[in-house]
Every structure is written in C-alpha cells, then in structure tokens.
Amino acid sequence: MLRTRETKLEIVKKHLEDGITLKELSDEYGMHTSDIKYYIALYRKHGERVFTNEGIKTYSREEKLKAVKRYINGNESLRKISVDLGHTDPGVLRDWVRKYRAGGEEALQDSTSRRNYLLHEERQDKIASDELKERIKYLEAENEYLKKSYSLILERNRQSKKK
Numbered sequence: 001m002l003r004t005r006e007t008k009l010e011i012v013k014k015h016l017e018d019g020i021t022l023k024e025l026s027d028e029y030g031m032h033t034s035d036i037k038y039y040i041a042l043y044r045k046h047g048e049r050v051f052t053n054e055g056i057k058t059y060s061r062e063e064k065l066k067a068v069k070r071y072i073n074g075n076e077s078l079r080k081i082s083v084d085l086g087h088t089d090p091g092v093l094r095d096w097v098r099k100y101r102a103g104g105e106e107a108l109q110d111s112t113s114r115r116n117y118l119l120h121e122e123r124q125d126k127i128a129s130d131e132l133k134e135r136i137k138y139l140e141a142e143n144e145y146l147k148k149s150y151s152l153i154l155e156r157n158r159q160s161k162k163k
Helices: 005-016 022-029 033-046 061-072 078-085 091-103 120-162
Strands: none
Touching: 005 022, 005 033, 022 033, 033 078, 061 078, 061 091, 078 091
16 A cells, blocks of 8 residues: 555654554554664654655656666665665665666666655546546537537528428
C-alpha cells in the first residue's frame, strides 16, 4: 500500500518522539518494520524536509548514473543509496537501475522526483470523475443533435403546411 509523505513523517515521529515501538507501528500501519527503519534513517539524515514538498528536487542524468553505478558496483545496498539521495521510496532507484540495465546510459534522463502518489480512493475518484466527464460530453453532443433534428422536423412541418 502506498503511503503519503505526511503519513511516513507521522510514523517516524511516533517512534522517535512518542517512543512507540517498531512492532506496534508495524501492526498499526500494516507495514514491515524494515520500511519504518528506512523512514527513520531518512529522517535522521535529511530531517523533516525530506517528507515535505520542499524535499522534491530535480535529478540530473549524471546523478542518476552515479547512483546506479554505486549500486551495480555492489558495495552499497539500494536502501542505503536511496537514503543518501533522500528518496522517500527506494523504488525510485530500483526503477533507475532497471532502466539502465534495459537501455544503458541513454535510458536515464533528467527528471523531477516523484510527486505524492494518489491513494487508492483518490485514484478511484479520479477515474470516476473522468468517466463522468466523458459521459457528460457524450450527452451534451447527443442533446445538440436532438435539438437540431427537432428544429429540422419543425421546419419541414411548417413548409408542408404552407403548401
């Protein structure tokens, strides 16, 4: 399950400030303790800003290549490199590695970090909203067609009455 940056920060603070154990947090949020440890390491290295929108940055192609090569050399774990880079999701680096292996250095381009993911409910609302917009567009077009057809029928009836 995807979690917002705010939720990740909340989890870290509950552990560090309120003393709630990793096990209790794991049960409460339905996540593995290693993920919680990852968020704590991020917080300790980068502070609160890594979990806010201020932490969003642009990654140059060179930065990506450097990170991918650190991982491929085998001296550091994916999570350690991700913490160093300030990624709230180690999957970002995993994606870079996959792209690199599939397409070489050319596959990695400059990009902005991932924005907060839409939660499942928000995704469903967006899908429903898009479907409704399409339906409204279709019905409006159908309405216009019927209005024109009706006016043509009225026009024809007037012409036939004049004769």
